[in-house]
Every structure is written in structure tokens, then in C-alpha cells.
Amino acid sequence: MPEKLQKQLISDDEVRQVLEKINSLPKDKRVALVVHKNPPPDPDALASALAWQMALDDRGIKSDIFSGGAISHPQNIAMINCLKIELRDEKYWERNSNNYGLVIFCDTCHNNAAINVRPDIIFDHHMNSPIIDGCLNLIKKVGANSTIVYHLLKKIGAEFSHPSLIATALAVGIDTDTKSLAKVDEVTEFDLSAHRELLSLVDYALFKHLTERFEVTRGFFKCLKMALSENIDAIFVGSMAVLGVGEIKQSQIDYIPLIADMVLRTEQVRLVVGIGIVEGQFIKASVRTDLESIQIDQFCKEVFGAETSSELVSTGARPGSGGAKVLFSASEQREWTCAMPEEKQVLLNIKLR
Numbered sequence: 514m515p516e517k518l519q520k521q522l523i524s525d526d527e528v529r530q531v532l533e534k535i536n537s538l539p540k541d542k543r544v545a546l547v548v549h550k551n552p553p554p555d556p557d558a559l560a561s562a563l564a565w566q567m568a569l570d571d572r573g574i575k576s577d578i579f580s581g582g583a584i585s586h587p588q589n590i591a592m593i594n595c596l597k598i599e600l601r602d603e604k605y606w607e608r609n610s611n612n613y614g615l616v617i618f619c620d621t622c623h624n625n626a627a628i629n630v631r632p633d634i635i636f637d638h639h640m641n642s643p644i645i646d647g648c649l650n651l652i653k654k655v656g657a658n659s660t661i662v663y664h665l666l667k668k669i670g671a672e673f674s675h676p677s678l679i680a681t682a683l684a685v686g687i688d689t690d691t692k693s694l695a696k697v698d699e700v701t702e703f704d705l706s707a708h709r710e711l712l713s714l715v716d717y718a719l720f721k722h723l724t725e726r727f728e729v730t731r732g733f734f735k736c737l738k739m740a741l742s743e744n745i746d747a748i749f750v751g752s753m754a755v756l757g758v759g760e761i762k763q764s765q766i767d768y769i770p771l772i773a774d775m776v777l778r779t780e781q782v783r784l785v786v787g788i789g790i791v792e793g794q795f796i797k798a799s800v801r802t803d804l805e806s807i808q809i810d811q812f813c814k815e816v817f818g819a820e821t822s823s824e825l826v827s828t829g830a831r832p833g834s835g836g837a838k839v840l841f842s843a844s845e846q847r848e849w850t851c852a853m854p855e856e857k858q859v860l861l862n863i864k865l866r
């Protein structure tokens with residue numbers, strides 16, 4: 514049946530299988546909700562896991578969310594703070610794995626999960642996710658994982674209005690992954706209905722805060738100043754923009770995609786490459802595009818070198834976004850450490866070319 518005519522995103526049989534797995538969890542065991550690590554969890558992943566955590570809690574089942582990677586994007590930080598999301602890491606898993614009886618992956622597949630464990634259920638919307646035998650694979654071609662989780666939780670009768678926190682989280686997840694439903698090639702009728710139904714339940718002030726008005730730091734504006742300090746016209750090359758944010762700290766890495774997202778809004782610009790040098794150790798690049806025709810992972814590999822190992826080339830959790838990390842050689846590192854600020858600018862410009 515063509516996808517458009519499919520009435521339900523989640524079949525009755527899938528609901529039955531999910532409930533069967535949840536109901537067979539031993540009373541003394543917890544559920545591990547696992548999100549992706551590279552890039553670190555974004556609003557869609559965090560919302561999916563949080564919604565599950567609250568829905569399980571309603572059924573008297575305790576769970577923990579496992580994440581990996583340094584979370585530095587201001588929007589992700591706002592999600593964690595405002596929604597009071599508690600995250601556990603791989604080390605915690607290693608010490609406590611015996612406490613868990615069910616593993617649910619949210620917005621990730623096996624090769625990019627925060628912890629190395631076999632999942633029982635996978636919720637994902639990345640269509641390249643490998644199917645795992647013996648695992649319930651709920652991998653659907655929709656704009657956001659939050660859409661899958663919403664439709665499933667709705668079918669099992671989860672409550673979204675009390676507290677409206679779940680609705681807000683899931684709406685933010687869908688909004689972020691679909692660029693406010695503007696990604697017409699990816700947004701499905703299921704994303705539209707989930708977004709519409711959730712919006713009527715959200716804490717609107719919090720929704721706006723998490724989608725558009727999350728706090729940024731002064732450091733962000735310093736990066737922005739660096740990125741724009743060059744001759745503005747030199748940044749734009751046809752429909753492409755290339756910008757360097759200079760040397761940044763590890764904790765500022767996510768300013769690059771944030772700036773790239775802003776610059777992607779420039780008239781006629783369809784592709785943005787943002788580059789920064791992180792603590793003199795490596796080059797971090799972020800690529801953003803609204804062109805369907807560009808395969809971001811391929812693009813990153815070609816531009817940033819075939820020798821860049823695949824784990825250092827990440828395609829974002831969201832289509833149209835990706836990045837690369839290119840390690841400095843020992844001599845490049847020395848050169849960078851010894852360089853004066855003006856020389857650093859010149860070196861960065863050379864790298865940009």
C-alpha cells in the first residue's frame with residue numbers, strides 16, 4: 514500500500530508487541546532508554562526518551578536515560594535544564610547493567626547508541642538503521658522520532674495533558690527535526706497530525722523558549738563576531754557560505770552548527786560550511802544544507818579527507834546536517850600552538866580555502 518494511504522503509523526500488532534515486552538519486565542528491573550552519542554542527543558532524541566520515561570512511570574515502571582557525547586548545544590542544554598532530564602552515562606551502565614531488564618533505543622540504531630548493549634525495542638526514523646533480529650524494530654520513515662513515540666503512546670492510552678511536559682517535549686522534538694515542519698520532503702501526515710495535536714496541549718511559553726528563545730552565552734556572540742569579522746562578501750561563494758569561527762573551546766563546539774543554521778537563512782544560500790579549531794587539537798566542521806540532492810556524509814568525506822575515519826564523520830541525527838572532525842598532525846599542532854593570534858587567523862584562512 515502506498516505510504517500516503519496508510520492510516521496508522523503504528524499497527525495494532527506493533528502496539529501489542531510493545532506492551533508484551535513492557536509487561537514481561539520483572540518487577541525488580543528497570544528500563545534503559547538509550548539515545549544517540551554522535552552527535553550528542555538532540556531535542557528529538559531527548560523528548561522521545563523523556564516521553565517514554567514518563568509513560569513508564571505512570572505504569573509504575575522505573576527507567577533511566579542513557580546518553581553519550583558532550584552536550585554543548587544551547588538548545589539541548591535548555592531541554593535538559595527546563596525539562597529536568599536526568600542523564601546517565603556509559604560508566605553508570607557498566608556498574609549497574611544488572612538492574613535493567615529491558616532496553617529501548619530512542620532515535621538511534623545500534624552503531625550510534627550511547628551504550629554498547631543489545632536493544633529489545635528500537636524506535637528510530639533513520640532509514641539506514643540496520644534491522645536487528647529478535648528485536649522489535651519500529652523504524653518508520655517520518656520526520657521525527659518524537660512522531661513515532663507520540664503515535665505509539667497515544668495508542669496505548671498515555672496521558673499527554675497532565676503534565677503538559679510530555680506534550681511540550683515531543684512537540685519540540687518534532688519541530689526541531691523538521692525545521693518547524695518546513696522540510697516538505699521529509700514531513701509526513703503523521704508528523705503533521707502529531708505536531709497539531711501536541712500543540713493544543715503544550716505549555717506554549719516553554720515550547721517557544723525551547724524552540725526559538727533558548728539562552729545563548731556571550732561566548733556564542735564572540736564566535737559569531739569571529740565568523741563575520743572577515744570581509745562579509747568573501748564568506749559567500751555562489752550558493753555556498755564558508756565561515757571560520759577561529760579557535761574555540763571544546764564546550765563551544767556546538768556554536769558552529771548554530772551559526773551555520775543562522776547563515777543558512779541568507780538569501781540564495783543553500784549550503785553552509787562552518788569551521789573552528791578546537792583547543793589547537795582538531796578542526797571541527799559543521800555542514801548545513803536545505804538541498805535534498807546533497808548526501809552530507811559523502812560531502813564531508815570528500816571535503817575533509819578520505820582518511821578521516823567514519824566515526825569522526827558524523828551525519829547529524831537530522832537530515833541536511835552533518836559534520837566532521839579532522840585531527841591535526843603533530844607538526845600542525847606545534848605550528849598552531851606557536852602561532853601569534855594574527856598568524857592563527859592566516860592559518861585558519863588557509864584551512865578554509
Ligand SMILES: [Mn+2]
Pocket residue numbers: 557558620638657658690830831
Ligand atoms: Mn531525530
